[in-house]
Structure formats: C-alpha cells, structure tokens
Amino acid sequence: MLGFVGGVGVLNSGFVGSASLKPESRHAVLEGKRVGLRMVLSAEKASSVEEPKKESKLISRTAEWAALKKHATEDIPLTSIKELLADEERNNEMLVNYDDIFLDFTRQRANRKTLDLLFKLAEKANLQEKISGMVSGEKINITEDRAVLHTALRAAKDEKVMVDGVNVVVEVHGVLDRIKQFSEFVRSGEHVGATGKRIVNFVACGIGGSYLGPDFVHEALKTDPIAAEAAGDRHLRFLANVDPVDVKRATMELEPEETMVIIISKTFTTRETMVNAITMRDWLTHAMGDGAEVVSQHMVACSSNVEGAKEFGINEENVFGFWDWVGGRYSVCSAVGAVPLSLQYGFDSFERFLSGARSIDRHFASAPMEKNLPILMGLLGVWNISHLGFKTRAMHPYTEALVKLPAHIQQVDMESNGKHVTVHGEEVDFEVGEIDWGEPGTNGQHSFFQLLHMGQVVPCDFIGFCESQNPICEDGLPVSNHDELMANFFAQPDALANGKTAQECRDEGVPEWLIPHKTFSGNRPSMSILMKVLDAYTTGQLLALYEHRTAVEGFIWDLNSFDQWGVELGKTLATTVRKQISKSRYHNEDVTGFNSATTKLLNVYLSGSVGCVFEEEPVE
Numbered sequence: 001m002l003g004f005v006g007g008v009g010v011l012n013s014g015f016v017g018s019a020s021l022k023p024e025s026r027h028a029v030l031e032g033k034r035v036g037l038r039m040v041l042s043a044e045k046a047s048s049v050e051e052p053k054k055e056s057k058l059i060s061r062t063a064e065w066a067a068l069k070k071h072a073t074e075d076i077p078l079t080s081i082k083e084l085l086a087d088e089e090r091n092n093e094m095l096v097n098y099d100d101i102f103l104d105f106t107r108q109r110a111n112r113k114t115l116d117l118l119f120k121l122a123e124k125a126n127l128q129e130k131i132s133g134m135v136s137g138e139k140i141n142i143t144e145d146r147a148v149l150h151t152a153l154r155a156a157k158d159e160k161v162m163v164d165g166v167n168v169v170v171e172v173h174g175v176l177d178r179i180k181q182f183s184e185f186v187r188s189g190e191h192v193g194a195t196g197k198r199i200v201n202f203v204a205c206g207i208g209g210s211y212l213g214p215d216f217v218h219e220a221l222k223t224d225p226i227a228a229e230a231a232g233d234r235h236l237r238f239l240a241n242v243d244p245v246d247v248k249r250a251t252m253e254l255e256p257e258e259t260m261v262i263i264i265s266k267t268f269t270t271r272e273t274m275v276n277a278i279t280m281r282d283w284l285t286h287a288m289g290d291g292a293e294v295v296s297q298h299m300v301a302c303s304s305n306v307e308g309a310k311e312f313g314i315n316e317e318n319v320f321g322f323w324d325w326v327g328g329r330y331s332v333c334s335a336v337g338a339v340p341l342s343l344q345y346g347f348d349s350f351e352r353f354l355s356g357a358r359s360i361d362r363h364f365a366s367a368p369m370e371k372n373l374p375i376l377m378g379l380l381g382v383w384n385i386s387h388l389g390f391k392t393r394a395m396h397p398y399t400e401a402l403v404k405l406p407a408h409i410q411q412v413d414m415e416s417n418g419k420h421v422t423v424h425g426e427e428v429d430f431e432v433g434e435i436d437w438g439e440p441g442t443n444g445q446h447s448f449f450q451l452l453h454m455g456q457v458v459p460c461d462f463i464g465f466c467e468s469q470n471p472i473c474e475d476g477l478p479v480s481n482h483d484e485l486m487a488n489f490f491a492q493p494d495a496l497a498n499g500k501t502a503q504e505c506r507d508e509g510v511p512e513w514l515i516p517h518k519t520f521s522g523n524r525p526s527m528s529i530l531m532k533v534l535d536a537y538t539t540g541q542l543l544a545l546y547e548h549r550t551a552v553e554g555f556i557w558d559l560n561s562f563d564q565w566g567v568e569l570g571k572t573l574a575t576t577v578r579k580q581i582s583k584s585r586y587h588n589e590d591v592t593g594f595n596s597a598t599t600k601l602l603n604v605y606l607s608g609s610v611g612c613v614f615e616e617e618p619v620e
C-alpha cells in the first residue's frame with residue numbers, strides 16, 4: 001500500500017516489511033530497533049548504484065518560504081500581540097466579513113507584512129489554480145487516481161462539473177431526489193415497519209467519515225427550533241465503535257419494530273461497520289423474525305459499493321449511492337449525511353445545510369485572497385505551525401450544539417494533512433498537519449484552559465453566535481444566559497493575547513512571592529469567528545469553512561490531502577491478530593508469529609486471567 005512512496009520516505013517512516021531482510025535485521029525489527037534497521041538498510045543502499053538526485057520541489061526551498069522564515073525569526077519576535085492590537089489600522093485589515101460571518105484574526109502573531117508574505121507564498125504554491133483544479137474535477141488525489149469533489153455534492157441543480165465525461169451534478173441531484181422521496185415516505189408513515197408500526201427511531205451505523213460528520217450536524221440541529229420541530233418525536237442515534245458496549249448504548253430503550261438501521265460505509269467493507277451491521281440485523285430479526293420484510297422495511301444503506309450493500313441483503317431501492325470522488329471525511333453532504341439527517345429533520349433542513357456549504361464554496365473559489373475566509377484561515381494555519389512552530393491547535397465553539405464539531409474537524413484535518421511526503425513523494429522538511437482538538441466553551445475554560453493561559457502556546461479558534469438557538473433570560477440576572485456565555489467568548493482571546501504582567505499583579509496588591517504564579521505571559525494567538533445564529537444554513541457554512549482550511553494548508557504544503565494510507569497498517573495487523581484469536585480460542589492453537597511482548601499480551605487476554613502470567617522467581 002505504501003509502494004508509491006520514494007525510498008527516503010520508507011526509511012524515515014520505519015514502516016518496512018521484515019520478510020526480505022537478513023535474519024539479524026529481521027530480529028531488529030521484531031525487537032523494535034528502528035535505528036539499527038535504518039543503518040542496515042542504509043548500508044545496503046550505499047552499496048547499490050547511486051540514483052541521480054532529483055531536484056527538490058519542496059515549497060520550503062522557495063524564496064517566498066525563506067522570506068516568511070526570516071520574518072518569523074527576525075520581525076515577529078520583536079512585537080507582542082498586545083502591541084500589535086494597539087494599531088487600529090492593522091486591526092481593520094484583519095477583520096473580514098462574508099455572508100454574515102465575521103472573521104477576526106487580529107489576535108494572531110501577524111501583521112500586514114505577514115499577510116503579504118503569505119499571499120506571495122500562496123501564489124508561489126499556485127494555490128488558486130489548485131483550488132480551481134479541485135472544484136472543477138481534476139484528479140488531484142493522484143495516489144488513488146480520483147477527483148476530489150465534495151463541493152459538487154452541494155452544487156445547485158443547474159451547475160455543471162464534469163468527471164470522465166459525466167456531469168456529476170446531475171447524478172448528485174438524482175440521488176438527492178430519491179432521498180427526499182424516501183425520507184418523506186418514512187416520515188409520513190407511508191413506509192412502515194415489518195409489523196405495521198410507524199418508524200420513529202434511526203440508528204446510523206458507520207465509522208470515521210461515515211459517522212463524525214452526520215453526528216456533528218445532528219448535534220447542531222437538535223436544538224435548532226425549526227429542525228427540532230421537524231424532528232418531532234423521532235430519535236437519531238449513532239453506532240460507530242465495534243465495541244459491544246456501543247451497541248448497547250445505541251439500542252437502549254429502542255423498540256426494534258419502530259427502528260430503521262442505516263448502514264453507512266463508502267466501501268461497505270469496513271470491518272467495524274460490517275460487524276455492527278450484522279449485529280443490528282440480528283437485533284431486528286431477533287425481535288421480528290427473519291422474514292425478508294424485516295430487512296426491506298428496517299435496513300437501508302449509504303455506500304459507493306452498491307453491489308456490496310445488495311449482497312448484504314439490502315434492497316436496491318433502499319441503497320443510496322455516492323461516488324469514489326467523495327472522500328469519507330468529506331462525505332457528510334452526500335447520502336452519508338443526507339439519509340439520516342433527512343429522516344430525522346426532514347429534507348428541507350438538509351437542503352438548508354447544503355446551501356450554507358454552497359455559499360462558502362462559491363466564496364472560496366472566487367473571492368480574492370485577502371477577503372477569502374478559508375484561504376486566510378489556511379494561510380494562518382501554515383504560518384502558525386510551519387513558521388512559528390505551534391504544532392497543536394484548539395477549537396472552542398461557544399455553544400453546546402457544536403459539541404461534535406471539534407471531533408469532526410479533527411478527522412477532516414488530521415486524516416488529510418497527517419502526511420510526511422508531498423504529492424510527488426518527497427519527504428517534507430518542515431512541520432505539517434496540526435493536532436486538532438477542542439471542546440465547547442465555557443466547559444473547556446474549567447478544564448484545560450489553565451494550560452492554554454500559562455502552559456504551552458496553542459493557537460485557538462473561538463466560534464460564537466450573536467443569538468442563541470434557545471434564548472433564556474431569567475428575571476433577576478444581570479444579562480441573559482447567552483450573554484453570560486458570550487462574555488467569555490470575548491474575554492478569553494484578550495486574556496490569551498494580553499496576559500498579565502508582574503507590575504499589574506503588584507498594582508492589585510498581590511504579595512511578591514505569589515506574583516510568579518499569577519503572571520500571564522500573554523502573546524498567545526487566537527482567531528474569532530462570530531456568526532448570527534447556529535442553524536442548518538450556518539452549520540453548512542462552518543463545515544465548508546473548515547474543510548477548505550484543510551485543503552488550503554495541504555495545497556501550500558503540496559501534500560495529497562485526500563488519501564489516508566496511514567490507516568492501513570494497523571488494519572492489516574488487526575486482521576492477523578483476529579485470525580490468531582480465532583485459532584487459539586476455537587482450535588486451541590498456540591499464539592505464534594508475534595514478538596514476545598505481543599505474544600505475552602495475547603496469552604494474558606486469551607486466558608482472561610490478568611494476574612497469573614508473572615511466574616514467581618524460584619527461591620535459591
């Protein structure tokens with residue numbers, strides 16, 4: 001699977017198969033001695049004929065990159081964010097507004113010059129050509145020979161995007177029309193369960209991109225008044241983990257006769273989802289018998305492997321397809337999100353979500369860089385990790401309804417840009433791919449914000465809304481609950497940026513010995529996004545903003561942000577382990593073929609008795 005990577009990449013990754021190695025080097029692999037392994041391979045390579053050196057295409061070799069490096073080490077350390085914030089003219093250039101989204105990046109460690117240098121870098125990296133290539137259907141995912149067209153999933157009916165001579169927008173709307181009709185059938189009660197009961201529960205079985213996006217949108221819509229009214233008494237649950245505990249959690253208190261199971265898997269081969277699909281089929285048939293109508297009335301699928309879904313037993317008319325040019329983590333706008341979310345909230349809500357994403361797509365493809373929200377967010381990401389060295393990045397939505405946004409964006413970004421070679425297979429020599437994480441505010445403030453204020457520097461995104469989905473104004477409180485929440489949204493970025501000096505502590509009468517504990521260094525970057533209210537439309541906007549931020553970063557770094565070979569090795573090893581467990585459990589075979597540590601762990605697991613394996617030292 002990793003065969004496309006050049007030799008240097010393989011050596012550095014350490015992911016080398018051991019079969020072709022000499023016995024002593026194979027031993028080194030089993031012992032986990034990666035350094036020794038690298039030496040053996042280097043020696044073998046040195047003795048072979050020297051390959052002609054290819055000219056590096058790394059962006060880090062350009063004058064534009066070097067200018068940013070110099071700026072990061074020579075100019076930026078001389079000013080603090082607090083000082084930068086005192087310049088109103090600068091601040092005005094760092095506030096951008098589009099379609100009721102207000103982006104404030106004044107609290108970045110950046111000034112006008114930084115932006116100019118980043119724009120020059122973007123030109124050097126052919127950013128805008130790459131964006132055009134993506135949205136027009138070029139096969140930019142070269143390791144899988146695929147186009148990358150999640151934008152086509154939300155294109156208007158009259159748009160045209162061609163892939164291999166086919167206008168994919170027509171196909172997209174064909175599937176959306178079917179989903180609209182099907183969801184209306186189920187919601188209206190025309191489609192009932194096998195025993196004639198109305199379907200009011202939906203369990204969506206999928207993992208990774210076939211779970212995180214739909215769950216994020218579900219959480220965002222749950223408390224949106226329009227979507228909530230459309231949901232009525234329906235329930236949508238997700239079953240992602242192959243852990244049987246997750247089956248319990250997903251089915252608890254649900255009545256199988258009133259439940260529809262939606263199997264969501266692009267490949268329809270993902271082990272976890274297949275196991276859960278079988279488990280859920282058993283759950284249904286156990287309650288209602290194994291007549292064909294149980295599966296036909298209670299199970300549907302969303303997949304690009306329509307044949308696989310049919311083979312599983314799902315009726316063809318209940319399979320909603322999508323295409324290989326939709327990456328799993330970019331698939332929430334396809335049937336993957338459309339089926340569960342339309343069943344729960346009605347197709348209109350899903351359409352509003354798509355139109356929010358479409359608004360950002362159009363802006364992304366056409367707005368000039370200095371006004372282009374995802375481009376600005378992406379360039380500042382590159383600046384923060386590759387030039388200022390901040391490897392992690394946090395996201396704090398100031399609404400509980402975005403509780404799952406950080407987890408979704410974590411997959412979007414980390415699976416996309418967690419790479420070590422460029423699209424040409426050349427090892428990168430700079431930092432790429434931030435560690436993304438986060439929690440809604442204010443909860444995070446009472447958890448990890450101590451570290452954000454006084455420990456490591458972590459650039460933060462603050463996301464807030466002018467209005468609450470659920471406004472409450474208690475009599476007797478100085479401000480509404482929402483204003484109370486948002487007071488924190490405004491306070492935290494300034495606290496991070498400005499910090500608190502020893503003198504300020506002294507002026508407050510803090511005793512001298514306590515001052516070091518109470519000073520804040522400040523100068524901690526953040527970005528604020530302020531929107532009107534969280535609803536289906538703005539949820540779509542947020543999704544597209546962050547999807548495109550990731551693409552911008554990958555384009556600048558020249559990565560292929562649209563493959564995910566890094567998940568394969570663990571999957572392959574799990575298959576070997578699964579076979580061993582089966583042989584040992586059911587045929588009493590010894591554990592073989594693993595290193596001694598794994599062998600021991602497996603034996604403990606199979607024995608089920610954790611305390612028994614450590615034999616006592618014999619007494620002399």
Ligand SMILES: O=P(O)(O)OC[C@H]1O[C@](O)(CO)[C@@H](O)[C@@H]1O
Nearest residue numbers: 208209210265266267270328567
């Ligand atoms: O939709 P599928 O094919 O079941 O894949 C699920 C997920 O597994 C991955 O391939 C790897 O974790 C993701 O990219 C994908 O979203």
